[in-house]
Amino acid sequence: MADFGVVTPPVKVAGVKPATTTGEALSVVALRKTYGDVVAVDEASMEIAAGEFVTFLGASGSGKTTTLMMIAGFCEPDSGTITVGDRDVTRLAPQKRNLGFVFQQYLLFPHMTVSENVAFPLQLRGVPKNEIRRRVGETLEIAGLSRCAGRRPRELSGGQQQRVALCRALVYRPPVILMDEPLGALDKKLRDQLQVEIKTIQQELGLTVIYVTHDQEEALVMSDRIAVMRDGRIEQFDTPRELFERPRTPFVADFLGAANFLAGRVVDTTDEHTVVRLDRSGGLLTARRHELASGTPVRVAVQPGRLRAGAPDDGFCAGTVETATYVGTLVRAGVRLDGDDAALLRLEVQAGRGPVAGERVGITADPDDVNLFSTEQGG
Known part of the structure; x- marks a missing residue:
């Protein structure tokens, strides 16, 4: 049989x-x-x-x-x-x-x-x-x-x-x-x-x-x-x-991890970190060190699973949770950022700890999880 x-x-x-x-x-x-x-x-x-x-x-x-x-x-x-x-x-x-x-x-x-x-x-x-x-x-x-x-x-x-x-x-x-x-x-x-x-x-x-x-x-x-x-x-x-x-191009970051992209400009680089001011929110975001000169326009890339939602006053940007979908062990959330109607930031958080629709949140990320690409690199 x-x-x-x-x-x-x-x-x-x-x-x-x-x-x-x-x-x-x-x-x-x-x-x-x-x-x-x-x-x-x-x-x-x-x-x-x-x-x-x-x-x-x-x-x-x-x-x-x-x-x-x-x-x-x-x-x-x-x-x-x-x-x-x-x-x-x-x-x-x-x-x-x-x-x-x-x-x-x-x-x-x-x-x-x-x-x-x-x-x-x-x-x-x-x-x-x-x-x-x-x-x-x-x-x-x-x-x-x-x-x-x-x-x-x-x-x-x-x-x-x-x-x-x-x-x-x-x-x-x-x-x-x-x-x-x-x-x-x-x-x-x-x-x-x-x-x-x-x-x-x-x-x-x-x-x-x-x-x-x-x-x-x-x-x-x-x-x-x-x-x-x-x-x-x-x-x-x-x-x-x-x-x-450590994707080397925006395409790899997006194709392999469905990265979120935000526009910004480098304002400072130290021995360990590069600091970026985001264009829309004006917030300061700290990334791991990249060899980019101050003033360089960049695309910030962060994977949905590497973002965290906290208090509205915390983080490099803030917004309102528009969607929160339960998918077993994860909740996939979409956050509409303040001052940017076009940007829906995607998050993946552990089920039971995720934000709910309508909640206001601030967004943070570990600097080592943030990748920067000069806008000259294209897609």
């Missing part, structure tokens, strides 16, 4: 040495792809370490999938180089790159059992039958699918099918595994569970993984580093913490 909705967690397998499937480093240098007058990828460069989990994150049309397809060999770049380990694979056919690929669609053979689906890449490579049985059994056990070996895809849940697809990519020990939004078709609960499972397998086996998603939370949960892409360019390539807490 099918075991829909039940996903056995991956297990550690005695005798399986992570070194046998450790991934290789990957280098992308000045990769470019155009379609007529449209630049899909524009001089993208990055160095990915062996055993690293890297995510390409961006909206539709940002170039993330095109970059992945060029690495896979399904799309030929106009210029640039792709190196896996010490091999230049830029012009090699996909099958000669020996990379693993996991699609959003499972693409399992419906007439084959789970074991037969996983064994298929090894059969194509002419691996001896005894070795195929050993590798398939080992890989299914790693993914917690041993008891499903004799089933066919239609007898599996969506999560189990996706794990079979992952096993098929793992079984021939590719140097790099590429994943194109593999969890996009699953419900949130199952997607959250599989995020942890994929990350666990990747860490235990030392795999090099490149993952594509448009889901910011998914990228933050799974990645060692994230390449935030926009209009074919890499805006910032960094750790999740650095991207969220």
Whole structure:
């Protein structure tokens, strides 16, 4: 019988040495792809370490999938180089790159059992039958699918099918595994569970993984580093913490954390802090030190979860709570700022401690949570 909705967690397998499937480093240098007058990828460069989990994150049309397809060999770049380990694979056919690929669609053979689906890449490579049985059994056990070996895809849940697809990519020990939004078709609960499972397998086996998603939370949960892409360019390539807490551009601050932006001007900089006077309220806001000269016009960026609501006379600005929405552990509030009908400041506070609609509040933030961008940086 099918075991829909039940996903056995991956297990550690005695005798399986992570070194046998450790991934290789990957280098992308000045990769470019155009379609007529449209630049899909524009001089993208990055160095990915062996055993690293890297995510390409961006909206539709940002170039993330095109970059992945060029690495896979399904799309030929106009210029640039792709190196896996010490091999230049830029012009090699996909099958000669020996990379693993996991699609959003499972693409399992419906007439084959789970074991037969996983064994298929090894059969194509002419691996001896005894070795195929050993590798398939080992890989299914790693993914917690041993008891499903004799089933066919239609007898599996969506999560189990996706794990079979992952096993098929793992079984021939590719140097790099590429994943194109593999969890996009699953419900949130199952997607959250599989995020942890994929990350666990990747860490235990030392795999090099490149993952594509448009889901910011998914990228933050799974990645060692994230390449935030926009209009074919890499805006910032960094750790999740650095991207969220130290974005280098207003776009990254807004895309990854839905930052609030306020206009102001630098009035003073000390050894530890930069002080900004806000244009609308005239209030003084203290940020961590930025290398910005006095008088520089800036955009102040603060994530909703890093703002605090207090007494109306406290803080760098004040306003009236216009909305307060309960979302489980959080209350999401919108504060209409005094003197600025256009500005609705977004806050996220712990449920039970949040402001209520109609309440007057003052807004504060820890200086270390405040990012400043010169208005010359643009979006």
